[in-house]
Amino acid sequence: MAGKTEDKKKRKAGSGSTAGPKKKPSAKKAAAKKRTASRKKDFTPNIVVFACNWCSYAGADNAGVNRIQYSPNFRVIRTMCSGRVTPAFVLKAFKLGADGVMVSGCHFGDCHYIFGNYKAVEQFEKTKALVKTLGLDEKRVALEWVSAAEGTRWGEVIDNFVAQVTSLGPSPLNHSKKKRT
Amino acid sequence: MDATVEKLKKNKAFSCLECGKCTAVCPISRFNESYSPRRMVAEGLFYGADGLVDDRLLWSCLTCQLCSQRCPVDVRYSEYMRDVRAEAVSLGKMGNPSHGGALHYIMEIATSPKLKQERTEWIESGLRVKKKGEVLYFVGCIPFYQDFFAKDFEFTPVSIARDTVRILNHIGVEPVVLENERCCGHDLYWLGRLTEFDDLGRLNIKAIEQSGAKTVVTACPECALTLKRLYSERLGTASFEVKHISEVVADHIERISFDELERKITFQDPCRLGRYLGVYDEPRNVITAIPGVTFKEMAHSGRGAICCGTTNWMNCDATSKKIQSSRLKEAKAAGAGTLVTACPKCQIHFRCAQYGEEAEDIDIELMDFVNLVASALRK
Ligand code: SF4
Ligand code: SF4
Ligand code: FES
Numbered sequence: 001m002a003g004k005t006e007d008k009k010k011r012k013a014g015s016g017s018t019a020g021p022k023k024k025p026s027a028k029k030a031a032a033k034k035r036t037a038s039r040k041k042d043f044t045p046n047i048v049v050f051a052c053n054w055c056s057y058a059g060a061d062n063a064g065v066n067r068i069q070y071s072p073n074f075r076v077i078r079t080m081c082s083g084r085v086t087p088a089f090v091l092k093a094f095k096l097g098a099d100g101v102m103v104s105g106c107h108f109g110d111c112h113y114i115f116g117n118y119k120a121v122e123q124f125e126k127t128k129a130l131v132k133t134l135g136l137d138e139k140r141v142a143l144e145w146v147s148a149a150e151g152t153r154w155g156e157v158i159d160n161f162v163a164q165v166t167s168l169g170p171s172p173l174n175h176s177k178k179k180r181t
Numbered sequence: 182m183d184a185t186v187e188k189l190k191k192n193k194a195f196s197c198l199e200c201g202k203c204t205a206v207c208p209i210s211r212f213n214e215s216y217s218p219r220r221m222v223a224e225g226l227f228y229g230a231d232g233l234v235d236d237r238l239l240w241s242c243l244t245c246q247l248c249s250q251r252c253p254v255d256v257r258y259s260e261y262m263r264d265v266r267a268e269a270v271s272l273g274k275m276g277n278p279s280h281g282g283a284l285h286y287i288m289e290i291a292t293s294p295k296l297k298q299e300r301t302e303w304i305e306s307g308l309r310v311k312k313k314g315e316v317l318y319f320v321g322c323i324p325f326y327q328d329f330f331a332k333d334f335e336f337t338p339v340s341i342a343r344d345t346v347r348i349l350n351h352i353g354v355e356p357v358v359l360e361n362e363r364c365c366g367h368d369l370y371w372l373g374r375l376t377e378f379d380d381l382g383r384l385n386i387k388a389i390e391q392s393g394a395k396t397v398v399t400a401c402p403e404c405a406l407t408l409k410r411l412y413s414e415r416l417g418t419a420s421f422e423v424k425h426i427s428e429v430v431a432d433h434i435e436r437i438s439f440d441e442l443e444r445k446i447t448f449q450d451p452c453r454l455g456r457y458l459g460v461y462d463e464p465r466n467v468i469t470a471i472p473g474v475t476f477k478e479m480a481h482s483g484r485g486a487i488c489c490g491t492t493n494w495m496n497c498d499a500t501s502k503k504i505q506s507s508r509l510k511e512a513k514a515a516g517a518g519t520l521v522t523a524c525p526k527c528q529i530h531f532r533c534a535q536y537g538e539e540a541e542d543i544d545i546e547l548m549d550f551v552n553l554v555a556s557a558l559r560k
Contacts, residue, residue: 088280091287
């Protein structure tokens, strides 16, 4: 499933950088740079976004269809519902070198499974606490609600998160070249 | 195949008499008929580890040592499991981790040298700890359990850490608490993930030695076993001695005065504290020294105590729940109102079995040994 989603994502991210004129993304980058003037300039964060199938993933699709220009340095992993995303998902992403992880689902009342996003809030609270105890900044995780129609909002949410993680610099677990036993 | 022969030899599996005593006492076999330690040994002898590495049940053994206690020829079954698992791990295989593997990711992340944890938030005012000194309190995974389990199971894992320091302070010890202590690696060891285990061991030994500690105290039997025995087995002898808090309290029992506490108490011997480290009497001596306490022994206790049903956060299933429920029933049947355990994980597992259950026969108060002791200390 991950492979498929990645393909889809590439297409989407691709639509951001190839379909639009080259100028725009670089303008975005310049803006991001301004915000983080004091930080290392070559750092582009690796960001993992878990998006629910029914709202946020469709919202990301909507962003692509509408050719919204936004930061391309994130990977979407589609889950059936944001309530499926337990702390383990997020911790694994960090372990594999993610600099930031976002969980995105439907607005309250919109969840396809009715209360899944309430469960997501519970899970996310645990995730945030664990991330903090591990000494990774709490700002490296985010929980957002994006509906299927909110392509523009998807772009904004991603841009803001990318800027936030960029300003934190690389995760201490990034590039650690972990050996697996 | 040669590697398998080595594993079998090392753990004395060739001596197996096929008597089946192991299967007869094994708590997993009791509730899951398809699991049999005798068969696992026999299969290894006949076919080598090749079939075992794909067996899901390979990950079910609790490494509780109950079978080794009974084996007439001393087959080292838990160690045999560890070695076959190491083989499976080298082939990229794993059992079914509980909680989506969250706890295992925490262990893996803990191996990262650059990590700077924020794990000392539980230290509240009134507790005296320092940065360097003779005695070190090794906290273990309690801060993570607080984040992960406190809300669901309505208990406060960090109270175990707080009360441990409270007790140490009471007997005049101001312990060192490491700011960046790593997971001890106990679970990774028994899961056969020895490279990661060694990484954690090296980081912890270095940090402990730098603190100047000569004695390490823990309130977790798994940390105690790991620091005391597993590190020296794999990484060479350490320069510090290791004690479980129950041993420390027992040593000072003459100097501690307790207030009266009306309670009927029974004690769950954690596998690592009992069968591995041989600490049976100390917790009992302390509990019975508290005035007002009536101590009840469960049908299975001491060397024959039954494990809390899950280890290594692995292969938790209906069998685990049945072991837990039967243990809780046993505690009630002994006439106790409180089941005291000296291992935070035991408590988590028992609380999980009680979670959402209305059943009267498993409804018993659970408490950690240090919480009990701290609540009875004369103010
Ligand atoms: S108890 Fe020991 S000798 Fe008997 S079957 Fe089990 S491993 Fe073999
Ligand atoms: S160590 Fe415990 S769980 Fe494993 S086979 Fe022996 S008795 Fe059963
Ligand atoms: S389906 Fe979108 S949050 Fe549940």
